[in-house]
Amino acid sequence: MIKVENLSRVYRRSRTSPLRPRAEVHALRDVSFEIEAGRRFGIVGESGSGKSTLVRLIAGLDQPTAGAVTFDGQRVDGRSERRLSFLRRDLQVVFQDPTGSLDPRMRVRDIIAEPLVAQRIPGQAERVAELLAAVGLPADAGRRFPHQFSGGQRQRISLARALAPKPRVLVADEPVSALDVSVRAQILNLLSDLVEQFALTLVFVSHDLSVVRHVCDTVAVLRSGELVEIGDVEQVYREPRHPYTRQLVQAAPTLRGALSGVTAADLISERKRP
Amino acid sequence: MRNLVIGAVLVGLIVLAALISFLWTPFDPTQVDAALRLQGPSGAHWLGTDRFGRDLVSQLMVGARTTLYVGVVAVGVAAVIGTPLGVFAAAGPRWLGEIVLRANDIMLAFPALLLAIMFGAAFGASTLTAMVAIGIATVPSFARLARGSALQVLNTEYVLAARSAGRTGLAISVRHVLPNIAGLIIVQCSVSFGIAVLAEAALSYLGLGTQPPTPSWGRMLQESQELLAVQPRLLIVPGVAIALAVLGFTLLGDGLRDRFDPRLEGHRAQG
Numbered sequence: 001m002i003k004v005e006n007l008s009r010v011y012r013r014s015r016t017s018p019l020r021p022r023a024e025v026h027a028l029r030d031v032s033f034e035i036e037a038g039r040r041f042g043i044v045g046e047s048g049s050g051k052s053t054l055v056r057l058i059a060g061l062d063q064p065t066a067g068a069v070t071f072d073g074q075r076v077d078g079r080s081e082r083r084l085s086f087l088r089r090d091l092q093v094v095f096q097d098p099t100g101s102l103d104p105r106m107r108v109r110d111i112i113a114e115p116l117v118a119q120r121i122p123g124q125a126e127r128v129a130e131l132l133a134a135v136g137l138p139a140d141a142g143r144r145f146p147h148q149f150s151g152g153q154r155q156r157i158s159l160a161r162a163l164a165p166k167p168r169v170l171v172a173d174e175p176v177s178a179l180d181v182s183v184r185a186q187i188l189n190l191l192s193d194l195v196e197q198f199a200l201t202l203v204f205v206s207h208d209l210s211v212v213r214h215v216c217d218t219v220a221v222l223r224s225g226e227l228v229e230i231g232d233v234e235q236v237y238r239e240p241r242h243p244y245t246r247q248l249v250q251a252a253p254t255l256r257g258a259l260s261g262v263t264a265a266d267l268i269s270e271r272k273r274p
Numbered sequence: 275m276r277n278l279v280i281g282a283v284l285v286g287l288i289v290l291a292a293l294i295s296f297l298w299t300p301f302d303p304t305q306v307d308a309a310l311r312l313q314g315p316s317g318a319h320w321l322g323t324d325r326f327g328r329d330l331v332s333q334l335m336v337g338a339r340t341t342l343y344v345g346v347v348a349v350g351v352a353a354v355i356g357t358p359l360g361v362f363a364a365a366g367p368r369w370l371g372e373i374v375l376r377a378n379d380i381m382l383a384f385p386a387l388l389l390a391i392m393f394g395a396a397f398g399a400s401t402l403t404a405m406v407a408i409g410i411a412t413v414p415s416f417a418r419l420a421r422g423s424a425l426q427v428l429n430t431e432y433v434l435a436a437r438s439a440g441r442t443g444l445a446i447s448v449r450h451v452l453p454n455i456a457g458l459i460i461v462q463c464s465v466s467f468g469i470a471v472l473a474e475a476a477l478s479y480l481g482l483g484t485q486p487p488t489p490s491w492g493r494m495l496q497e498s499q500e501l502l503a504v505q506p507r508l509l510i511v512p513g514v515a516i517a518l519a520v521l522g523f524t525l526l527g528d529g530l531r532d533r534f535d536p537r538l539e540g541h542r543a544q545g
Binding site (some may be wrong): 059081085089104165 | 430431432434435436437438439440441442443445449450453454
């Protein structure tokens with residue numbers, strides 16, 4: 001469904017001296033993989049590993065330096081925004097920052113309806129009401145502004161917006177890392193439920209392997225812009241082949257345990273147990 | 275908050291004086307009467323009369339009209355041209371934006387008063403040429419502000435989210451950029467209003483702005499300058515009026531700036 005071939009993205013820093021060439025930052029180096037329909041595909045890596053760059057390239061929000069992104073056989077890269085309508089309808093993104101990704105001057109109903117308005121999909125008012133219910137927000141939330149909601153609720157608004165045009169693929173870029181630990185589990189559960197309910201293909205980006213393990217079935221591990229390991233999430237978690245993955249597996253639970261005593265993943269497994 | 279109130283009261287007084295002057299003034303502000311020349315403040319003439327025997331209060335009230343008229347047109351011209359230009363420089367193609375920006379910098383270096391004098395020479399001195407010239411000279415400051423704040427908005431995640439929702443260039447500028455920079459633009463309007471009032475006064479003082487017999491605060495100054503030593507009242511009255519108008523609009527702008535800060539807005543709504 002989504003195919004990434006030899007994808008590279010080089011950012012050029014601004015000149016520090018007129019004599020020296022501009023410094024280059026390789027955010028992604030020669031990354032290739034394929035995401036099949038119906039998968040829950042996790043992308044793991046520490047900050048600076050190129051996760052967000054990868055998401056932007058897949059969502060057609062940035063242009064690669066080299067390589068290709070295809071969605072259902074159609075090239076995503078190298079197209080003007082106007083010719084990306086096929087992608088905009090079928091692939092939607094939930095961003096990391098629940099405050100920054102909602103326009104402070106728009107009412108919630110206009111935020112959720114934005115993909116519908118932009119893509120000229122009729123029946124907006126009914127769809128917004130439907131979506132508010134689906135993400136567990138009160139019906140009168142539409143009249144209010146984003147700053148009147150908590151972080152978790154705002155991420156629900158973000159989810160509702162992403163689901164509005166009935167996409168087939170949902171891309172979530174660190175959807176819970178800006179939230180309180182106590183709220184993370186709720187949002188992750190909601191995300192999982194919605195993905196199941198609407199039979200979505202999920203691309204889930206996180207720095208936390210234990211969270212990916214509970215949400216995804218497949219995982220790709222990124223390090224400094226390179227794909228170091230890819231495979232079934234349980235297998236990667238139990239028998240990591242690459243030393244970096246081993247580090248991630250070992251570090252994640254102990255660090256989280258030390259910092260907060262309980263991880264979001266623990267909270268999910270608690271809910272799933274009974 | 276205090277700035278907002280003081281600014282609003284001062285601006286409100288000027289607007290009120292201008293509005294009342296349409297219906298009523300104590301005397302005809304243009305009526306010359308040699309018998310009444312240079313009278314001090316009295317029951318009939320609260321602030322006295324000038325050297326032609328015209329009532330000062332009446333002139334001030336009608337002059338407020340000129341002041342507001344000048345401000346509205348000059349700031350209107352500046353905001354209506356400058357804001358879209360700045361947003362375009364930020365959101366449009368990079369090379370075009372770059373050209374707009376450089377042209378803007380050149381304009382910014384050009385003194386407003388000089389432009390107004392040139393306009394006056396080319397199109398004849400009048401209130402209209404003066405305020406259009408002031409407006410055009412103020413365009414760059416609007417364009418610069420609009421570009422800077424538009425760039426900030428364009429870098430936010432909600433613009434990224436809008437793009438992934440399927441919005442393209444113009445819709446993003448209209449739906450997201452303009453509403454989010456509107457507060458700053460309104461503040462700039464208020465501050466520029468004060469500057470325009472001052473510029474009009476200066477031009478009228480030079481004889482390039484409002485022409486007789488239309489009363490204007492700047493002209494009141496000009497007509498009385500020879501009497502500075504003898505009758506300082508004649509200069510103090512319009513001088514104070516100009517100073518209060520500029521102060522009022524500047525304070526109003528400051529107060530509005532606080533008001534329009536979205537972060538503060540969030541606190542207010544919750545509190």
